[in-house]
Amino acid sequence: MSVINSKIGIIGGGVSGLAAAKHLSKHNPMVFEATDSIGGVWKHCSFRTTKLQTPRSGYQFSDFPWPPSNNDDNPSSFPTYVEILDYLDSYANHFDLIKFINFNSKVTEIRFVGDQETMAYQSCMTGRPLWEVAVHNAKSNIIQWYAFEFMVMCSGKYGDIPIIPKFAMNKGPQVFKGKVMHTQDYSKLNVQESIQLVKGKKVVVVGYKKSALDLAVECVEANKGEDGKACTVVVRTPHWTLPHYSVWGLPFYVFYSNKFSQYFRERPNQGVFRDLVCNVFSPMRKAASKIIESYLLYKLPLVKYGLKPDHPFEEDYVSCQIAVLPDKFFHEADKGNITFKRASNWWFWEGGVEFDDNTKLDADVVLLATGYDGKMKLKNLLPEQFRSFLEVPSGILPLYRGTIHPLIPNMAFIGYLESGTNIHISEIRLKWFARMIDGKFALPSIKKMFEHITKEMDIMKKSSRFYMRNCISTFSINYINEIHEEMGSTS
Numbered sequence: 001m002s003v004i005n006s007k008i009g010i011i012g013g014g015v016s017g018l019a020a021a022k023h024l025s026k027h028n029p030m031v032f033e034a035t036d037s038i039g040g041v042w043k044h045c046s047f048r049t050t051k052l053q054t055p056r057s058g059y060q061f062s063d064f065p066w067p068p069s070n071n072d073d074n075p076s077s078f079p080t081y082v083e084i085l086d087y088l089d090s091y092a093n094h095f096d097l098i099k100f101i102n103f104n105s106k107v108t109e110i111r112f113v114g115d116q117e118t119m120a121y122q123s124c125m126t127g128r129p130l131w132e133v134a135v136h137n138a139k140s141n142i143i144q145w146y147a148f149e150f151m152v153m154c155s156g157k158y159g160d161i162p163i164i165p166k167f168a169m170n171k172g173p174q175v176f177k178g179k180v181m182h183t184q185d186y187s188k189l190n191v192q193e194s195i196q197l198v199k200g201k202k203v204v205v206v207g208y209k210k211s212a213l214d215l216a217v218e219c220v221e222a223n224k225g226e227d228g229k230a231c232t233v234v235v236r237t238p239h240w241t242l243p244h245y246s247v248w249g250l251p252f253y254v255f256y257s258n259k260f261s262q263y264f265r266e267r268p269n270q271g272v273f274r275d276l277v278c279n280v281f282s283p284m285r286k287a288a289s290k291i292i293e294s295y296l297l298y299k300l301p302l303v304k305y306g307l308k309p310d311h312p313f314e315e316d317y318v319s320c321q322i323a324v325l326p327d328k329f330f331h332e333a334d335k336g337n338i339t340f341k342r343a344s345n346w347w348f349w350e351g352g353v354e355f356d357d358n359t360k361l362d363a364d365v366v367l368l369a370t371g372y373d374g375k376m377k378l379k380n381l382l383p384e385q386f387r388s389f390l391e392v393p394s395g396i397l398p399l400y401r402g403t404i405h406p407l408i409p410n411m412a413f414i415g416y417l418e419s420g421t422n423i424h425i426s427e428i429r430l431k432w433f434a435r436m437i438d439g440k441f442a443l444p445s446i447k448k449m450f451e452h453i454t455k456e457m458d459i460m461k462k463s464s465r466f467y468m469r470n471c472i473s474t475f476s477i478n479y480i481n482e483i484h485e486e487m488g489s490t491s
Helices: 014-025 081-094 190-200 210-221 259-262 273-280 282-299 313-318 329-334 376-382 386-390 422-437 446-463 476-487
Strands: 004-011 030-032 104-114 131-137 142-153 180-183 203-206 231-235 336-342 346-349 354-357 360-362 365-368 411-413
Touching: 004 014, 004 131, 004 329, 014 030, 014 081, 014 422, 030 104, 081 376, 142 476, 190 210, 210 273, 210 329, 210 336, 259 476, 329 336, 376 386, 422 476
Parallel strands: 004 030, 004 142, 142 411, 180 365, 203 231, 203 365, 231 336
Antiparallel strands: 104 131, 131 142, 346 354, 354 360
């Protein structure tokens, strides 16, 4: 079977993949989506109660606002995953993006077909393919090869490869007589199946991020009534959580997301004067974190349940670790429907879970909200000669402008950089990438790109002990301004 040639290939039909198709539409990109629908994580990793963590206005495309809603004036109302899927479907139809998408098409292999001369990143189209991609069609069961000048990786950090805790011999799930399930498998259950899994059961949820919090509430809802059982959440490291987006009557963005607040925070290429300003106003930054902490300790029973974090709020925010609590989470805890167990280490025994303080917990079902290995998903797709480029001690992907690796030619990575407004940041980077391949501006030298990457990574590492992800939440405005300046655009 002959190779099909095209200019741009996009892997993934989620939020980033749709945005990439829209901004690169003039090149007639080919989008490969492994499933039969768009939506990505919202379609395939959501639970029945999953909601957006930000108000609608913070999660929308710049040229496609949300439709009017009865909840527009309610700041505590966030769209459900169903509403988000409807929004993405409307976006795709409005901009006629479905025509670019190949559904049921899973990328199984990527080959670099360039030579030594093309190992450097090319800033514009040359007409010469550098990548060959093998795509398996689930319906025809045929593998077709394609060739592209540029590849855009939008496969996302979540889904596909779950992180499963490792256990010593005879202490893993095999000794447990109950049911063990990762959130990846739980999200595939329909409503009735998910209710039956936990109804009337002693359920243990491992984790304390957004998925774990949602799972605990779903367990409570399924166990209403006399025969209901409490759900236990196993917490290794407590993180700060938000009940809503206001602090002592002030909107949350006042503390981190406007020009004034970000002016006093460290950012790349800030110069000697800005270094001085950041040092002088360091107490003010700490005070802002303390103000938020005082409100959360007043509003939430963190001390009562042993869930007060040992680190400042700012460390969670600058590493994009903040989760918004589900409705009535601690209300259910106060009624005894949700309990908590702090533990650094745990393992299975035949009747449940055992902890490093020599206590045991009976369980019928153990749900692992332990996350996904997005970097491994990427590495599995990349040709072997490029995989080591993604391995750095900090765990942060070393990407220039959060988009390209200087030594992986003609490939962009979208959806791996986080901030307070992920869609907006992805859009800006895609506009930058589109202008770059159209020859509107040239990239800096490889040396300068790596220098910039190093500066960004150093800021992330200094700001928080939780720096295992690409997060620009405290210098996002400067980040956007720099991108606009580099690509010669103001909007």
